[in-house]
């Protein structure tokens with residue numbers, strides 16, 4: 172609990188006025204909850220002593236009517252304030268969490284699954300907010316009732332009877348506590364199983380087209396059922412565990428009732444207590460049951476929230492490896508980029524994906540990158556986005572390590588068109604303008620022209636205002652590629668990287684795009700990764716990758732003079748033409 176208060180302390184401080192008001196409301200509600208039984212007890216004693224008058228009867232009836240109405244009003248105000256504060260807390264936590272996700276590097280996203288990250292931002296954070304509200308309600312209200320009830324029982328009825336009947340209660344509370352501690356461990360396991368299930372559902376929803384195309388619905392459902400089954404099984408285990416031990420508490424509680432009744436009856440016989448007092452006493456034992464159980468329910472929320480806070484903290488504590496130096500330098504332009512003995516290993520990989528990379532890229536050059544699949548072309552060009560730090564060697568931009576530059580400003584000078592296109596459920600224009608939200612209409616039109624996307628507009632139902640389906644489902648493969656190229660071009664980047672981005676366009680379109688790039692991007696750098704040599708033939712340098720190393724480098728003319736992979740591949744492509 173201390174952990175939760177520590178972790179939400181900043182919020183409690185900010186919202187102290189609401190919490191103070193809620194505290195006061197809860198005390199009032201607790202007192203009001205105990206009053207009717209007390210009034211009834213007094214009424215019975217008045218009736219037994221034959222002292223009932225019209226005046227005392229109207230007072231008793233009036234009190235019994237007004238108390239619940241007043242309690243309802245205060246409860247209403249309390250519930251409203253409490254729900255509002257909980258929503259605010261959830262909002263603040265989500266804001267912090269999402270900000271953190273945007274600060275994280277590619278390595279982080281390799282380590283954590285999407286489903287897991289989503290369940291931390293949804294189910295886990297809900298548990299924290301639920302606990303933050305129920306802690307106050309559960310503890311203040313329930314402890315308030317317990318203290319007031321025991322106070323009234325001890326000081327106004329009989330301290331001896333209170334001692335006799337209430338002393339067994341700590342045994343019951345200890346049982347509840349034991350259940351709670353064991354349950355925490357089970358809940359942690361359950362949260363992980365739940366995250367797995369979320370991941371599986373996400374994968375099935377994202378991959379539904381492929382699943383259907385390969386008629387794998389039954390198989391996929393089987394896997395889904397397995398994760399859902401595991402989720403249900405682990406939850407059922409927790410419930411069963413609780414159900415097995417909970418009756419123990421009920422039995423202990425029943426003993427408190429029996430003791431109160433037997434000793435209370437004796438006290439009445441020995442005239443140490445009135446009938447009304449015994450009725451108040453036994454009613455209060457009944458009233459105590461709810462708060463004791465609720466407190467254990469609160470501890471259950473605290474249990475859940477403790478696990479959720481640990482999972483939240485796990486993310487908050489991860490320090491991105493790719494981060495700015497204390498005073499990073501901005502970059503808006505460059506003259507020369509050098510790869511110096513660069514070697515690179517993906518975080519979860521054993522072997523190096525890039526080795527011995529030595530390379531110089533000058534501003535204004537067009538660089539072609541070719542090589543067999545899996546040879547490391549994408550990995551090589553993505554190093555310019557600084558998603559990971561290189562494992563060995565360094566990338567030097569204008570004689571300074573890439574690490575010295577501000578990451579955001581570095582990424583701003585690079586326009587990267589990936590192999591798989593991430594399109595959002597927004598209009599075509601909005602999808603393009605993600606590259607530069609401040610672009611003018613002229614810039615938008617120029618980007619569309621360079622990417623040769625103009626000819627597609629006529630085929631779209633609503634032209635540029637057509638809404639793109641999720642993941643670009645309403646566009647053809649070539650249209651998606653050209654839209655992605657337009658998105659990168661609209662920011663007029665210093666370096667444009669086309670990562671196999673011309674693979675889904677026909678030869679004419681490819682030629683048009685390459686011609687437009689030459690005309691409109693002269694003076695800027697283009698890096699073109701391709702399998703078709705027509706796309707890189709005119710490059711100033713062609714880099715041939717093989718098993719993570721540069722095996723050949725030169726212009727097209729130089730490379731076809733050599734008897735290497737490039738020449739062999741080129742000859743084959745010519746034959747197939």
Ligand SMILES: Nc1ncnc2c1ncn2[C@@H]1O[C@H](COP(=O)(O)OP(=O)(O)OP(=O)(O)O)[C@@H](O)[C@H]1O
Nearest residue numbers: 517519520524542543544545546547548549550551
């Ligand atoms: N995130 C990753 N984690 C671990 N290994 C990876 C990761 N991404 C790629 N690899 C591995 O790195 C190697 C190089 O991949 P890369 O995508 O750079 O090759 P490529 O030459 O661009 O391939 P293609 O022509 O098929 O696009 C491959 O063996 C691939 O399995």
